[in-house]
Amino acid sequence: MRPLPEVPSAAVPVDVEQAGTALAEHYPRLVRLGYLVLPPSLDSHRRVLTAHALVQRALLSGRRAERAAEYGLPLPRPSTGAVPVAPSRASCPSYAYVRERVVRTALEAGRPLRRAGVTPLLPLVWGLRLFPHSGGADELALEQALSELSPPARAACVLRGLERLPDAEVRRVLAASGVTDPHAALAEAEGVPAPYALLESPEFDPCSLQARPPDLLRRRRYAKAALAAVAALLVCGALLGLPGQGWGRAAAPTSAYTRSTAAEQALDPGALRRVSATFWRRSPRTDFTSWPTRGDRAGDTRLLRRALTVWAHPDGAVRASATPRTPVGPPMGAPQLLYAGGVGRATVVLFYDGLRIVRYAEPREAAGAEGVALDFARVDSADMASAGALVAGRTRDRVRYLTAPWVHAVFVRNLLAPGDAPRPLHRGPDGVTAALTSPATARGCRTWDAIELRDGSAPRLMTDLGELTPARLTSGPPSAPHDVSGRAERDSWARTACLLPAVRWHGVRSVNSWQYAEQSLPEDNGSARWLCTRAETWRGTGSRVLAQFQAPSAPSVATGGPPGAVAARAEDSPACGMRDPRVLAGVLWKSHGGRWYVLAAGSSQFASLTTSGGVEGRSDSRLLAVPARAGDRARLNGTLTDGSRVGALR
DSSP states (O other): OOOOOOOOOOOOOOBHHHHHHHHHHTHHHHHHHHHHHSOTTSOHHHHHHHHHHHHHTOSOSSSBOSOOTTOOOOOOOOOTTOOOOOOOTTTOHHHHHHHHHHHHHHHHHTSGGGGGGOSOSSSOOOSOEEEEOOOOHHHHHHHHHHHTSOHHHHHHHHHHHTSOOOHHHHHHHHHHTTOSOHHHHHHHHTTSOOOGGGGGSGGGOTTSEEEEOOOHHHHHHHHHHHHHHHHHHHHHHHHHTSTTTSSSTTSOSSOHHHHOHHHHHHTOGGGOBOOOTTHHHHOSOOSGGGOOOBSTTTTOHHHHHHHHHHHHSOOTTSEEEEOTTOOOSOOSSOOEEEEEEEETTEEEEEEEOSSEEEEEEEETTOOSSTTOEEEEEEOTTOOTTTTSEEEEEEOSSEEEEEEOTTOOEEEEEETTOTTSOOEEOOBOTTSBBOOEEOGGGOSSOSOOEEEEEESSSSOEEEEOOSSSSOEEEEESOTTSOEEOOHHHHHHHHHTTGGGGGGGTTSOEEEEEEEEEEEEEOGGGOOEEEEEEEEEEETTSSOOEEEEEEEOOOOOOSSOOOSOOEEEEEEESOOBTSSSBOOOEEEEEEEOTTSOEEEEEEEOTTEEEEEEEETSOEEESSSEEEEEEOTTOOEEEEEEETTSOEEEOOO
């Protein structure tokens, strides 16, 4: 029998001053709670500021809060003659009320359609990037496991582990926070290993931070561009204020957008740019500009007008999404029509305006605002490799692609089974593929289906990461990345694919993974591989870097072995890329004999490595192995061949 839903107990008012006192007293713990519940897909800087903002806004205005849903039991009265003591955190209804508010707002901030508005107004930090202190491999593995959970399950895991709440209390907190099925959330959280002590690690402490500067050269360029934009705005404002066509009483009651000739053309289906089916063969550019207009409803004027109107003037009923830093404004002129037709149970229109791909979708059975979706993805500087496919349709766990005209065959390859042959994927005459399972929405990592595009050159692997544009997967050093080929590179990706959820919904253009070192392990435990995985974005900023340690595994005909362990990571860093190909990372590793070691490896630019802090050691090469103890922490540094000293990736 299905358990009954959690029913809040009788409400008892909580004084706002008492709640404020509880918030101030337990502020670091509440911020840690919010940080852990927030989606790990946010970059660390944004996640830290959001966690502080959620706690600071937790109290409602007014003298007394209306209710404290699950926490209405009064404190026990002291016996006669006993001296009253301050209530503990576990028994304090004021703290419990603030905790419920933090969990609720963190869950709301984690919803996909709310992420565009997650960045708080306060606190505000200019000119610095803030990060919690880096942890070890265990902390990174725990965060990876938390990232694979749904937001309610992640909250359940944190409440159980950090707050030490019993399951019944966890369900009540989740129900009060707006979770529709607390039982399912708690059941999903059962699948996460329980090293709950790691939740107290400095890696998850957004109150103990380290600071780094942003990209100073890019900030300087942005400052110059902002000054130029302000000057242009002042000039335009002065011109618009002139009599006749300005903001005076004689101005027409229509909007400035509809008065623009270019805007009027952008809303006219007849002005859409259409490309013939054979243009790509003679086009000087092989990208989205040479995609032909396809679809059985490319001539449906009413459909195209609805799509263009929603694009220019979306209302509150339209479900809109955009990749990070993608403009969501109306078209500046007549866009190019890529596709218009049925995709599964939806009618889809795909546009390209030179900067963005825009996808309009409406249910087949009803035309109107209800159920309409509008998606934006930035694709500037696309080339033949990155313009091979687009996501045409998406359901809960299935995805369909629209392929480029130069793609003559599409296959599906399970990245976790490098020994299996790829299987063909059917395509219709209009280039839309059959539906296949999307790894972007999967909760586990038992399989990872990527598409393999064949266009006469090397087979090209691309994978869905939850956006309109699939990400290209490559191998090789940053100076010469290439498409994945051969069993060795597929074996490497088999142990890397399960790390890709760390870059979902992040506007990723390509992910390159390459081996930068191989290390013989102590006590004849075989050889381990060190890899660096870098995700590049369409917008240029926001790259993510993971250094991973792949311990030796038993050989298998079909699989490449268990996933690698994340040794270090960085955001918005040039490390492991074309500008700065060097990388240094280390792990605390346990041998088969039960002894612990600090292992580290640097790329070819390193001449020597040192550890300090909890473990002291030195190596006159780019590989290091130093005996250690369980729980030891070490600070890792390296000396380059030119004599300069650098730290580990972070």
